[in-house]
Amino acid sequence: MFTKILIANRGEIACRVIKTARRLGIKTVAVYSDADTGARHVAMADEAVHIGGSAARESYLVVDKILDATRRTGAQAIHPGYGFLSENAGFADACARAGVVFIGPPPSAIRAMGSKSEAKKIMEKAKVPLVPGYHGDDQSPDLLAKEAERIGFPVLIKASAGGGGKGMRVVETAEKFKDALEGAKREAKASFADDHVLVEKYLSRPRHIEIQVFADSHGGCVYLFERDCSIQRRHQKVIEEAPAPNMDPARRKQMGEAAVAAAKAIGYVGAGTVEFIANQDGSFYFMEMNTRLQVEHPVTEAITGLDLVREQIRVAEGHGLTLRQEDVQFRGHAIECRINAEDPRTFAPSPGLVKGYHAPGGMNVRVDSGLYAGYKVPPYYDSMIAKLIVYGTTREGALRRLRRALEEYVIEGMKTTIPLHQALLSDPDFLSGDYTIKWLEEWLARED
Numbered sequence: 318m319f320t321k322i323l324i325a326n327r328g329e330i331a332c333r334v335i336k337t338a339r340r341l342g343i344k345t346v347a348v349y350s351d352a353d354t355g356a357r358h359v360a361m362a363d364e365a366v367h368i369g370g371s372a373a374r375e376s377y378l379v380v381d382k383i384l385d386a387t388r389r390t391g392a393q394a395i396h397p398g399y400g401f402l403s404e405n406a407g408f409a410d411a412c413a414r415a416g417v418v419f420i421g422p423p424p425s426a427i428r429a430m431g432s433k434s435e436a437k438k439i440m441e442k443a444k445v446p447l448v449p450g451y452h453g454d455d456q457s458p459d460l461l462a463k464e465a466e467r468i469g470f471p472v473l474i475k476a477s478a479g480g481g482g483k484g485m486r487v488v489e490t491a492e493k494f495k496d497a498l499e500g501a502k503r504e505a506k507a508s509f510a511d512d513h514v515l516v517e518k519y520l521s522r523p524r525h526i527e528i529q530v531f532a533d534s535h536g537g538c539v540y541l542f543e544r545d546c547s548i549q550r551r552h553q554k555v556i557e558e559a560p561a562p563n564m565d566p567a568r569r570k571q572m573g574e575a576a577v578a579a580a581k582a583i584g585y586v587g588a589g590t591v592e593f594i595a596n597q598d599g600s601f602y603f604m605e606m607n608t609r610l611q612v613e614h615p616v617t618e619a620i621t622g623l624d625l626v627r628e629q630i631r632v633a634e635g636h637g638l639t640l641r642q643e644d645v646q647f648r649g650h651a652i653e654c655r656i657n658a659e660d661p662r663t664f665a666p667s668p669g670l671v672k673g674y675h676a677p678g679g680m681n682v683r684v685d686s687g688l689y690a691g692y693k694v695p696p697y698y699d700s701m702i703a704k705l706i707v708y709g710t711t712r713e714g715a716l717r718r719l720r721r722a723l724e725e726y727v728i729e730g731m732k733t734t735i736p737l738h739q740a741l742l743s744d745p746d747f748l749s750g751d752y753t754i755k756w757l758e759e760w761l762a763r764e765d
């Protein structure tokens with residue numbers, strides 16, 4: 318049993334992990350950069366270690382500094398949160414060498430899913446459905462163009478090492494292929510130092526539906542249902558909900574079983590997410606697997622009643638899952654809004670001093686955030702400053718509660734995306750759950 322863990326992260330997720338650890342009687346160690354001296358996670362933890370400069374590459378991304386802080390404080394395990402080192406297999410290896418438990422999957426599973434092309438090869442073998450496409454090693458432009466022709470336009474070029482929507486290009490016609498390929502490769506090289514790409518069929522009106530899976534180190538693996546993350550801007554999630562609106566139970570079971578097969582194919586352990594792209598006709602395809610806790614995990618917690626961080630810690634301690642698939646149930650409906658320090662129209666970042674702050678509360682309203690009045694949101698990190706999660710016994714009830722909670726939320730001193738969420742709540746398509754991954758961008762274009 319762990320008595321002390323270090324959280325190699327900051328912001329809302331560091332605070333969220335600390336809360337569960339404290340409930341379990343585990344002491345916590347925070348790490349922080351220059352910019353985060355006054356951050357909430359530092360105040361909340363039992364101990365805090367300064368690890369360097371404000372830029373993440375001088376602090377949160379430096380493996381040796383994290384391990385050094387772990388040694389100095391005697392923490393037995395590290396929770397990486399999401400982002401930063403959470404999907405860095407080299408970091409997971411270094412933890413093992415240092416005799417510290419990495420609260421996450423084995424490095425081999427992180428590596429297997431680190432390349433979208435390699436992941437697709439593994440999934441093909443495990444008979445998980447894939448978007449028709451090409452994910453081979455031959456990268457010659459002529460061959461890729463030929464493959465695009467075979468797949469049929471429109472196609473999507475994706476960086477194998479990609480993430481956050483970078484290195485992706487939609488190509489409508491054969492004439493535009495080579496230019497787009499160059500652009501995607503250039504962006505991939507700049508962002509990931511790796512210009513390997515894959516090409517797949519571009520689906521025009523799909524939904525993004527992902528399955529939460531959980532595996533232990535004894536071969537147990539269950540799925541904890543789906544989240545619909547179709548409300549996106551520039552391939553980044555804005556609102557997530559669970560369950561997916563209008564999901565039919567047979568499809569849920571098929572997707573859940575496919576996700577478990579995916580996890581088992583790579584010897585997965587811990588919390589993971591298998592992302593699918595789903596068509597209206599019921600077909601669905603594997604996109605990628607995220608080998609960490611996701612930003613949107615609270616909606617799954619709300620409908621299942623499970624604390625996923627507690628389960629992560631238990632599994633990392635070597636315990637088997639107490640749940641069998643037949644025991645996992647869900648009830649009601651949960652919605653999460655990502656609240657960013659950004660202009661709600663232009664999406665320009667708007668960090669700065671929080672002059673006034675009031676977070677909504679009450680029954681079935683959860684706010685995960687590190688904000689407080691007097692806190693200065695630093696410009697160095699992701700602009701997401703809070704997540705508002707509501708639960709209702711029905712989707713309608715959750716939407717009503719969301720409207721009330723958004724009205725109650727006060728963040729003074731900076732622009733936030735709260736007004737965007739409020740505007741979406743009066744759109745009939747959003748209210749009926751009738752949207753695809755294209756929907757928000759089309760909506761924004763109309764509102765402009």
Ligand code: ADP
Pocket residue numbers: 448473475479480481482483517518519520521523525549552592594604605754
């Ligand atoms: P990243 O790792 O950069 O986030 P993903 O492969 O997860 O990239 O894709 C990001 C988003 O791009 C998805 O959520 C979906 O909205 C869109 N997308 C991905 N693949 C396709 C596809 N084949 N057709 C249409 N849209 C897609």
